[in-house]
Amino acid sequence: MAPSPVIQAIIDLSAGACGGIACVLCGQPFDTAKVKMQTFPGMYRSFVHCFVSISKQVGLRGLYHGTAPALMANIAENAILFMSYGFCQDVVRFVIGLNRGTELSDIQKACSGSVASIFSSLALCPTELVKCRLQAMHEMEASGKIAGGQKSTVWSVVRHVLKTNGPLGFYQGLSTTIVREIPGYFCFFGGYELSRSAFAHTMGRNKEDIGVVPLMLSGGFGGALLWLVVYPIDCVKSRIQVLSLTGKQEGFIKTFLGIVRNEGVRPLYSGLTPTMIRTFPANGALFLAYELSRKAMMKPFELVQEYERAVIFRLGRIIDRKPKGPGMFFVLPCVDTFTKVDLRSKTFEIPPQEILTKDSVTVSVDGVVYFRVNDPILSVANVRNADEATRLLAQTTLRNTLGTKNLSEVLSDREEIAHSMQFALDEATHPWGIKVERVEIKDVKLPVQLQRAMAAEAEATREARAKVIAAEGEMNASRALKEASLVIAESPSAMQLRYLQTLNTISAERNSTIIFPLPIDLLQHFVTRK
Known part of the structure; x- marks a missing residue:
């Protein structure tokens, strides 16, 4: 710089x-x-x-x-x-x-x-x-050209x-x-x-x-x-x-x-x-x-940006418990060395992990971790490579967390699993000066055979539910018809009104054939005379 x-x-x-x-x-x-x-x-x-x-x-x-x-x-x-x-x-x-x-x-x-x-x-x-x-x-x-003997x-x-x-x-x-x-x-x-x-x-x-x-x-x-x-x-x-x-x-x-x-x-x-x-x-x-x-x-004049800090070692010892920056600072040649630390938030993807859940189902899960350096001195003095250490720890933490969950919990409680992982990672990386800001579960992949079995189970459940709903509908319709027949039986004129309503409905539909219902009571007179 x-x-x-x-x-x-x-x-x-x-x-x-x-x-x-x-x-x-x-x-x-x-x-x-x-x-x-x-x-x-x-x-x-x-x-x-x-x-x-x-x-x-x-x-x-x-x-x-x-x-x-x-x-x-x-x-x-x-x-x-x-x-x-x-x-x-x-x-x-x-x-x-x-x-x-x-x-x-x-x-x-x-x-x-x-x-x-x-x-x-x-x-x-x-x-x-x-x-x-x-x-x-x-x-x-x-x-x-000049006199001799001059000084x-x-x-x-x-x-x-x-x-x-x-x-x-x-x-x-x-x-x-x-x-x-x-x-x-x-x-x-x-x-x-x-x-x-x-x-x-x-x-x-x-x-x-x-x-x-x-x-x-x-x-x-x-x-x-x-x-x-x-x-x-x-x-x-x-x-x-x-x-x-x-x-x-x-x-x-x-x-x-x-x-x-x-x-x-x-x-x-x-x-x-x-x-x-x-x-x-x-x-x-x-x-x-x-x-x-x-x-x-x-070389003695170094510059760190607003988002950076410098940890200075003098003859192998950290000279100040507070990192330098932002701005310009001076280092003694051949005596001081320094390491720049980036304070900006970083992300990395957790590669897909084959995990055995609590109910013995193998699933493949991946995720994303967001973190930043919270203490530059700890990130330099306590761990050789804080980024790589956090990456590896995230993989093992994902395995350990999902290994205590059933498959149904893995599929339905992603947010809770992410919070559990964030808490565990943040606590483990605190001595390294790392702050884990967020963890997200990206995808949960099931084996193909399990996917087919779950799909068949879901389809059977839907069919059974449909049959139950249809039976309940038939039963309710039968009860309604029974109640309607009782009402009509109590008032014969109600049947005639129903006949007229039906004729009105049929004529409104412009049908070419109209059927007139004939009450049986009218035929009884002719049958008796014969």
């Missing part, structure tokens, strides 16, 4: 400073030879001749002249450069409409580094001026600049430095990122995991591109900063044209050999130190 922008800026600043120190320690002898050959191209025939001459004149210690201001220069430059580099990446994302944290392309990162170099130039120029003057002091005295220390140069030019004297060559840095660092970061991408693609790895040697080679490649592009500008800058020791020096354009007019183009590339030799160890060490120190400083 990325820390806050302020802490990220501090990390980038510190990592850039570490990279600057590594760059100076690895490349200072080569840089000394470069400055001497740029300032006095006619004094040295080659890079080797320059090295030998320095060793003879002032010893090997002369190769490290200006190390103190070089350290100050590189620490200040790289600290501000890499801090601004992260900030400028956010600016590039904003300009092109990308979300914060979105990975930029290699070219977009190169543009970010180019813009960041403007800020680093403000810190680089004063220290570069002091460094270059210290490195070329011997040659300035030998050529008679060649950092403070003597600083006092001389303040005395002759004031504070603004430290910014002689600033415009040249900015002109050099903008295209130079576009190539620098572009070459570095492109090279890392090429190594990552070839090795089939992430760019962050390509290893030390490819990382240093990528840094060296970026540095080589930088110097190939800006070396003539750097040569003019060194001339301005060193020769300003003798008095007011002309600006970039006039100095550049004067070199070309009086000495030709070749002096603009004087000292390129030690620079190219220097760039691989120096810039490789720069990026190696930057990346390693940045990773080391990023």
Whole structure:
């Protein structure tokens, strides 16, 4: 997790400073030879001749002249450069409409580094001026451009600049430095990122995991591109900063044209050999130190989300009985370790379990369990894997609970069984810091033969019930008819009214045949007369 922008800026600043120190320690002898050959191209025939001459004149210690201001220069430059580099990446994302944290392309990162170099130039120029003057002091005295016997220390140069030019004297060559840095660092970061991408693609790895040697080679490649592009500008800058020791020096354009007019183009590339030799160890060490120190400083800062908590162990012991989070927290490298715990509710399915009920019927039952971590410390300290332990315990609890129930209870009392399981699981998982919120029985599957038997039993029960209902209906109908006949017998005219009602009903139905019932009493008269 990325820390806050302020802490990220501090990390980038510190990592850039570490990279600057590594760059100076690895490349200072080569840089000394470069400055001497740029300032006095006619004094040295080659890079080797320059090295030998320095060793003879002032010893090997002369190769490290200006190390103190070089350290100050590189620490200040790289600290501000890499801090601004992260900030400028956010600016590039904003300009092109990308979300914060979105990975930029290699070219977009190169543009970010180019813009960041403007800020680093403000810190680089004063220290570069002091460094270059210290490195070329011997040659300035030998050529008679300054009086001999002057002290060649950092403070003597600083006092001389303040005395002759004031504070603004430290910014002689600033415009040249900015002109050099903008295209130079576009190539620098572009070459570095492109090279890392090429190594990552070839090795089939992430760019962050390509290893030390490819990382240093990528840094060296970026540095080589930088110097190939800006070396003539750097040569003019060194001339301005060193020769300003003798008095007011002309600006970039006039100095550049004067070199070309009086000495030709070749002096603009004087000292390129030690620079190219220097760039691989120096810039490789720069990026190696930057990346390693940045990773080391990023590790102590961890971030947990609103739904997470972190349990911190210091030398194997939990340092606090209250977990950390939400938000950012600090861990001591090589001393503290931590475990993140998710507090959100989780679910898992209980796989179908073959269970023998109390009345010796085999059924297959599955379910769902809802649970969450209630105490992060207990869930880490008391059980190795709380989720897996809860899952296994749910299976055995389902078996134990249903084993005490009859088949009819299993089929009809699912809610009660679920509550019983929830209570049992919650009680068993409490020492693990787990809270079981809910248990649901999903499905109860019976054997096929039992399903057929139960279906036949249910069908027989329904048929018997239907026959009973039909018999009861017949009996009730018979009783009603009996009661109706008794009523009609008591009143003969009631029968006639019934006849008329029946005729009315038949005629309303539009039947073609109508039967008229004839009372038997009318026939009795004719039978008697015969």
